Amino acid sequence: MSEAQEIPIRLASKPSQQLGVSSVSTSPTATFHSPGSFGGALTRTTTGPAQRELKPFDTTDIKILLLENVNQSGRDILLDQGYQVESLKTSLPEDQLIEKIRDVHVIGIRSKTKLNQRVLREAKNLIVVGCFCIGTNQVDLDYAARHGIAVFNSPFANSRSVAELVIAEIITLARQLGDRSMELHNGTWNKVSARCWEIRGKTLGIIGYGHIGSQLSVLAEAMGMSVIYYDVVNLMALGTAKQVATLPELLGEADFVTCHVPELPETKNMIGAAQFEQMKDGSYLINASRGSVIDIPALINASRNGKIAGAALDVYPSEPGGNGDYFTNSLNPWAEDLRSLKNIILTPHIGGSTEEAQRAIGVEVGEALVRYVNSGVTLGAVNMPEVNLRSLTLDERDHARVIYIHRNVPGVLRKVNEILGDHNVDKQITDNKGDVAYLMADISNVQTSEIKEISDSLEALSSRILTRILY
């Protein structure tokens, strides 16, 4: 009899797929459930030894909440596992979010959903957050880590989309295309060339030369622009771009200034009244990073007094949770002043909103979530050490994978190994990030009846944040 026939098999949500699951259901945060199977095995064809799926829980018990219209590619990966997936198109007001988050093991969000302490404190079953985007500033990463909640994102799948949007905006601003188009939509023919420019030979100043900034640098040079950049880190210049030492130096030289920094205390209002003064007369400002980076009332002044010739904004200090007629003074007190400016492009946070980017993000984050839930691997986590162990194979039947997230204090390893010591520790890896450490060990010669004892002993240690045992 093959191993796949020896274990209980239940149909997953997709009839074509059979998942090996244990006969008793439980939450993924539960560290133990009654003996049912010792190898929730899914027979797969792989090169090399067949890998075991590690799922102590019934996959249909895993509850996932996806907000903000996560791409179908990500939803499919989670549904294929048999997880229960609820998917909403918008983010949720905080009180509704708190109600929903109490129940779920996994939450998937984009940039709008704020997972602050108040929300995370209520998330008693949550083990992992998937940010289906680049930015993770909307999550209290430190609080999450200290409560054993891993956070994953997609660090560069939408970088190219943002860089292309910025290229479009540079030309649109230089040629006043937004205004001309709006005028003609209103029936007005207004053919002008005054203060309309080619971008060839102009200088682009990039603030933040990371994934997006450096991609943009290459595209801008291909269009004949000169590129300078300012970054807090000393970074290799691509092409003939040149790093400048200070922000004022960049602002004084650039015809177009574009921001690609993360939201941090240091980047808040990074471009304010003083910085507009340092910019060249008639230059342009673009921000597709985070709304907190620009002091918008200062931008409104700089536009009205002619210091800048135009601006493009994709992000705002307050953004609505879903689509609709929300861009008013009740959302941001200066919204209507901003809307009335000349040569200003306002887009609703669409920098990463392309089919290509969203599909790729869905796959990347969806797969990271499945890896974490099913086998504890933290590769790509942004708030926990990155820890990986090779998968157990189907031959390794009496093995269990112990995951112990704990406070990073002296003496923990000794105590953990005392607990695991009656078994054969086949592999063990541990790493830490700040105050939090992540230990993963594969142990053999384990009987199902022993798992609860191991789990209880680990849970009793004072260093414990979260224990999971997968088998």
Ligand SMILES: NC(=O)C1=CN([C@@H]2O[C@H](COP(=O)(O)OP(=O)(O)OC[C@H]3O[C@@H](n4cnc5c(N)ncnc54)[C@H](O)[C@@H]3O)[C@@H](O)[C@H]2O)C=CC1
């Ligand atoms: N509009 C949209 O739809 C999107 C917006 N974003 C935003 O763009 C930001 C940048 O994205 P990536 O390029 O992928 O990030 P990244 O992390 O690859 O690059 C950011 C760069 O900014 C630099 N930096 C940090 N603090 C700085 C400071 N005070 N002064 C100068 N440089 C500083 C860093 O050293 C780094 O090189 C993200 O954090 C996110 O907030 C990202 C994707 C889509």
Ligand SMILES: O=C(O)CCC(=O)C(=O)O
């Ligand atoms: O598309 C989104 O929802 C967010 C894009 C973004 O700002 C990011 O990836 O950080």
